[in-house]
Amino acid sequence: MHFGIEGRSALIVGGSKGIGFEVAKMLATEGVRVAVLARTKADVDDAVEAIRAEGGSALGVPADAGSPQQMADAVRTVTSEHGAPLIVIGQAKYQRPGDFADITDINVYRESFDAHTMSQILLLQAVLPAMRTAGWGRFVHIGSATAKEPAGNIHHAVANTSRPSTIGLLKTVSDEYAQYGITVNTVAPGWIETQNAIDYLQNHLGTSSETERREFMLTQARVPAARMGKPHEIASLITYLCSESAGYLTGSWIEVDGGLHRSAF
Secondary structure (H helix, E strand, C coil): CCCCCCCCEEEEECCCCHHHHHHHHHHHHCCCEEEEEECCHHHHHHHHHHHHHCCCEEEEEECCCCCHHHHHHHHHHHHHHHCCCCEEEECCCCCCCECHHHCCCCHHHHHHHHHHHHHHHHHHHHHHHHHHHHCCEEEEEECCHHHCCCCHHHCEHHHHHHHHHHHHHHHHHHHHHHHHCEEEEEEEECCECCHHHHHHHHHHHCCCCHHHHHHHHHHCCCCCCCCCECHHHHHHHHHHHCCHHHCCCCCCEEEECCCCCCCCC
């Protein structure tokens, strides 16, 4: 399929590792000029080097997505070197496992809201004006399937509280900006084989081998596919959502979870 986005400028938050890195690589193979944003400069540099080694155009932008000033500066840097980012991938990471009774510090909930929702507000404020001026834009949020169907067996009371607010925000923005040729969608991965997920399973659930992880997916997580997903299986959908062909798909919540979500709708 021809995605029709060659020459576009893209900003991938969290693009140095995991799903974000796979998205950055795939967009680069489509001829997109990608900018990788993450906190750790060494990780950003490694990601940029890997993309360039495969013939892609890549720029590294070390920054904290939770900082209004750093986010604004990052977008200005990308705009100066690659043009205004009209393709933007947003995501956030904040993990504080525990049941409700375990979380006694109320500030943990505020920190989670800041990480999951406020970071997306800052990102949207920084990139939407240029998209509206251009009459074209693609914003894809990498969320979590638990925002719609909280999973009690992984003890994430904090994330289960803050993640849904992000989805409400993005649905609202998608409605308001669709008339300007801008799409806003959320991709909701289930159990994906990233280092963070592997570490979580080992540290909190004691599953250290691939065999143990597959057994957990089938018997405890109850994933019909009986395995964790691969980062590129998420990235391929995100890349499509950034395409010209996906221009009439907006405001959507798309789960990629091996069949974990049980509702037919």
